[in-house]
Amino acid sequence: MKRSLLAVLALSGAVLLGRSSAAAQNRGTQAGAGQDSQGPSDQDIQLLRKDIRSQKKQIIAANLPLTDAEAQRFWPVYDQYTAELVQINHGKYALIKEYAQNYGSMTDAQADDWTERALKQDADVAALRQKYWPTFRKVLPAKKTALFEQVEHRTQVLIDLQLAALLPLVEP
Numbered sequence: 380m381k382r383s384l385l386a387v388l389a390l391s392g393a394v395l396l397g398r399s400s401a402a403a404q405n406r407g408t409q410a411g412a413g414q415d416s417q418g419p420s421d422q423d424i425q426l427l428r429k430d431i432r433s434q435k436k437q438i439i440a441a442n443l444p445l446t447d448a449e450a451q452r453f454w455p456v457y458d459q460y461t462a463e464l465v466q467i468n469h470g471k472y473a474l475i476k477e478y479a480q481n482y483g484s485m486t487d488a489q490a491d492d493w494t495e496r497a498l499k500q501d502a503d504v505a506a507l508r509q510k511y512w513p514t515f516r517k518v519l520p521a522k523k524t525a526l527f528e529q530v531e532h533r534t535q536v537l538i539d540l541q542l543a544a545l546l547p548l549v550e551p
């Protein structure tokens with residue numbers, strides 16, 4: 380690949396750990412010395428997510444060689460796909476927030492419910508990728524569509540790994 384996904388997503392790792400330049404600067408200017416220790420605000424998380432989406436698009440652009448005609452057809456489909464993915468990820472981030480709030484007092488029933496919803500989130504993302512595969516295939520040749528799928532998937536796996544590393548395991 381032209382750019383190492385791992386190297387580029389190291390920046391995303393910093394973003395996910397709360398060290399994003401935009402979000403950190405925003406937090407620093409708004410909170411100053413009195414910043415609370417409860418972690419990033421919902422606004423900060425939205426900025427972080429926007430930063431990650433921007434980085435993903437840059438990674439795809441750097442690794443998916445497109446002609447001008449292909450680019451004109453591909454990017455609107457990608458933006459539509461991303462908009463739907465964002466909606467699914469709203470649920471993912473809500474689950475993470477809920478998990479963090481209930482971590483110390485999670486009951487077995489809450490653990491079952493949380494796990495079922497987390498698995499559904501994963502299934503929804505996979506279903507979205509399958510839904511868009513034929514659409515991407517209509518606008519790109521097969522090898523470029525496969526390359527896009529690989530880059531998109533690898534990028535998402537690395538982001539998910541960073542998220543998973545931040546969540547403590549459920550205590551039995």
